[in-house]
Amino acid sequence: MTAPAHPAPAPRESGAGEREAGRLPVAGAAEVRRAAVRLVRADGRAFGAVLALNAVTALVGLAGPWLVGRMVDEVRAGAGTGAVDRLAPWLLLTALVEMLLSRWARYLGHRFGERTLARIREQFVDRVLALPASVVERAGTGDLTARGTADVTAVGTALRDAGPQLLISSAQVLFLFGAVLLLNPLLGVCGLLGTVGIGCALRWYLRRARTAYLAEGAANSDVAEILAATAEGARTVDLLGLGRRRISASREALATSRAARLRTLFLRSVFFPAVDFSYVVPVAVVLTAGGVLHRHGLVSVGEVVAAALYLRQLTEPLDTILTHVEQLQSSGASFARVEGLAGAPRTEGAGRAPAAEPADDRIDVRGVRFSYDRGEEVLHGVDLTVRPGERLAVVGPSGAGKSTLCRLLAGIDAPSEGTVTVGGVPVSSLGPERLRRQVVLVTQEHHVFLGTVRDNLRIAEPSAPDGELWRALTAVGADGWVAALPGGLDCLLGSGGQATDGSQAQQLALARVVLADPHTLILDEATALLDPASARSTERALAAVLSGRTVLAIAHRLHTAHDADRVAVMEEGRVTELGTHESLVAAGGTYAALWHSWHGEGKVSATGAESAGVTGGAPGAGTAGGSRPGPVD
Numbered sequence: 001m002t003a004p005a006h007p008a009p010a011p012r013e014s015g016a017g018e019r020e021a022g023r024l025p026v027a028g029a030a031e032v033r034r035a036a037v038r039l040v041r042a043d044g045r046a047f048g049a050v051l052a053l054n055a056v057t058a059l060v061g062l063a064g065p066w067l068v069g070r071m072v073d074e075v076r077a078g079a080g081t082g083a084v085d086r087l088a089p090w091l092l093l094t095a096l097v098e099m100l101l102s103r104w105a106r107y108l109g110h111r112f113g114e115r116t117l118a119r120i121r122e123q124f125v126d127r128v129l130a131l132p133a134s135v136v137e138r139a140g141t142g143d144l145t146a147r148g149t150a151d152v153t154a155v156g157t158a159l160r161d162a163g164p165q166l167l168i169s170s171a172q173v174l175f176l177f178g179a180v181l182l183l184n185p186l187l188g189v190c191g192l193l194g195t196v197g198i199g200c201a202l203r204w205y206l207r208r209a210r211t212a213y214l215a216e217g218a219a220n221s222d223v224a225e226i227l228a229a230t231a232e233g234a235r236t237v238d239l240l241g242l243g244r245r246r247i248s249a250s251r252e253a254l255a256t257s258r259a260a261r262l263r264t265l266f267l268r269s270v271f272f273p274a275v276d277f278s279y280v281v282p283v284a285v286v287l288t289a290g291g292v293l294h295r296h297g298l299v300s301v302g303e304v305v306a307a308a309l310y311l312r313q314l315t316e317p318l319d320t321i322l323t324h325v326e327q328l329q330s331s332g333a334s335f336a337r338v339e340g341l342a343g344a345p346r347t348e349g350a351g352r353a354p355a356a357e358p359a360d361d362r363i364d365v366r367g368v369r370f371s372y373d374r375g376e377e378v379l380h381g382v383d384l385t386v387r388p389g390e391r392l393a394v395v396g397p398s399g400a401g402k403s404t405l406c407r408l409l410a411g412i413d414a415p416s417e418g419t420v421t422v423g424g425v426p427v428s429s430l431g432p433e434r435l436r437r438q439v440v441l442v443t444q445e446h447h448v449f450l451g452t453v454r455d456n457l458r459i460a461e462p463s464a465p466d467g468e469l470w471r472a473l474t475a476v477g478a479d480g481w482v483a484a485l486p487g488g489l490d491c492l493l494g495s496g497g498q499a500t501d502g503s504q505a506q507q508l509a510l511a512r513v514v515l516a517d518p519h520t521l522i523l524d525e526a527t528a529l530l531d532p533a534s535a536r537s538t539e540r541a542l543a544a545v546l547s548g549r550t551v552l553a554i555a556h557r558l559h560t561a562h563d564a565d566r567v568a569v570m571e572e573g574r575v576t577e578l579g580t581h582e583s584l585v586a587a588g589g590t591y592a593a594l595w596h597s598w599h600g601e602g603k604v605s606a607t608g609a610e611s612a613g614v615t616g617g618a619p620g621a622g623t624a625g626g627s628r629p630g631p632v633d
């Protein structure tokens with residue numbers, strides 16, 4: 001009864017299905033059982049000690065009812081109250097020993113639980129860190145957060161409290177039944193028959209509980225996800241007037257969550273009253289049968305009293321077991337979600353033997369096709385070579401696949417077909433540590449992590465000494481404001497710490513790029529969301545970072561393309577034109593049309609170019625060309 005039972009398969013259990021839908025997988029019942037066994041084995045000695053001590057405690061607990069039975073029989077045999085006086089101190093002594101042993105057993109159980117919880121947490125963090133960025137993006141941070149907080153806590157509480165309690169109570173139940181059977185097998189059988197009702201109630205509950213609790217966990221994740229996404233995208237929600245839609249989506253998620261909670265509440269509200277009633281049944285059966293057996297001289301009154309006391313004593317451990325079985329059901333579902341990360345895809349190269357060293361800095365894209373999850377193909381056979389040291393601008397209409405190509409080049413997604421290699425080695429086979437020394441994608445997202453300035457920078461280069469950190473800050477023009485912070489590099493940033501504005505956050509992100517020192521940078525709307533003043537200072541920082549590196553930039557304004565060494569035009573998931581600005585203008589194709597439209601009518605008509613297909617915004621790659629520093633806004 002101690003092991004969590006997992007009856008019905010959960011509806012969202014299929015790992016493959018979860019992944020296809022972009023969700024993180026949930027472990028199956030068998031995987032959860034195997035993981036639980038592994039955890040117990042990892043601290044097998046402590047677990048054995050907890051088991052042994054609980055068994056001894058339960059054995060000592062049997063002495064009480066037996067002594068009371070002896071008292072009854074001896075008094076009935078005419079020994080008088082002297083028998084009570086003789087046996088009562090033993091009753092007291094066994095109760096005291098039982099209490100001390102039980103306390104010790106509980107202490108050992110808690111220590112085992114805490115150590116195991118620490119193991120689960122460490123394993124969870126390791127697995128989260130090994131998740132590819134694309135998996136986290138598609139699963140949403142809400143699900144991951146719910147698993148790392150509520151689910152891990154539920155598993156921890158179950159291990160610390162429910163685990164030891166279940167062990168103690170299970171041992172007590174086994175020994176109590178054993179004692180009744182030893183006392184008188186007929187009474188034992190009657191007592192066992194009386195527990196059939198409890199068994200039925202438990203079976204009914206377990207058949208439904210796992211599915212219900214998994215559904216509740218998933219619904220909670222959805223609520224967390226939608227709230228987190230709305231809060232994160234509050235500005236966009238405001239700007240696009242999406243408030244009503246977000247509210248109605250939140251309401252739907254809450255309604256689903258409420259229905260899932262009501263379902264588990266219903267199961268509990270049937271199960272517990274049924275079980276409460278069932279406790280009385282074995283005692284009543286034993287007393288009734290005992291009376292009949294006594295009339296036929298098959299049992300003594302003392303034996304019937306002792307058996308009834310034993311069965312009455314069952315109430316407490318059974319109650320504990322059933323309460324914790326309920327807790328185990330919900331924490332079992334939580335464990336399935338926590339353990340599910342073991343089945344999630346891992347970052348290619350993480351924890352594996354290192355791939356071959358790239359021969360040089362050349363990036364080759366060969367026959368690359370790609371589709372997001374089960375969606376339609378968005379890249380249809382792209383071939384492209386990025387030569388070391390060159391500035392390559394990518395232009396094309398919105399939705400042409402420019403950002404997707406950047407993601408493949410930066411190793412965030414792997415191609416469905418074809419290869420993306422750096423120096424002859426597939427980008428996806430380089431672990432994150434090695435990849436960031438080769439290719440880094442700079443986008444408009446610039447997160448400031450909770451921690452000191454130093455922590456924020458050392459993400460890129462954990463062993464970098466302070467001198468190197470200052471050099472990186474100086475390179476991006478952030479040394480001034482960091483030096484002015486209270487504590488300088490020790491100043492706490494992120495939520496609750498020193499506030500940073502958009503351009504400071506971007507400068508920190510760029511300082512990390514300087515520390516990582518990749519040979520190739522990919523720029524995708526690096527400064528698009530900043531206000532013009534911030535964009536200018538960020539673009540200056542960007543110019544410093546770009547110098548001496550290969551740069552592939554999505555060009556939102558055609559002067560970027562003009563200044564680049566070569567221009568690639570992307571249309572409908574294909575590279576349709578590739579060459580220098582001059583050669584493409586001379587060729588009179590799509591790029592030439594865009595250029596004439598933009599150049600002929602002046603910069604004001606950049607939107608005209610946009611309407612012709614060039615996306616708006618400012619990636620800052622204009623600074624990369626060198627001849628025309630700074631953005632043109």
Ligand SMILES: Nc1ncnc2c1ncn2[C@@H]1O[C@H](COP(=O)(O)OP(=O)(O)OP(=O)(O)O)[C@@H](O)[C@H]1O
Nearest residue numbers: 372375378396397398399400401402403404405615
């Ligand atoms: N995460 C995603 N899941 C599913 N489809 C996506 C995803 N991201 C992009 N797409 C689709 O892939 C196609 C290419 O999009 P992509 O963002 O690469 O184009 P783009 O040329 O960079 O456009 P833009 O200039 O507007 O950013 C589009 O049809 C887009 O809807």
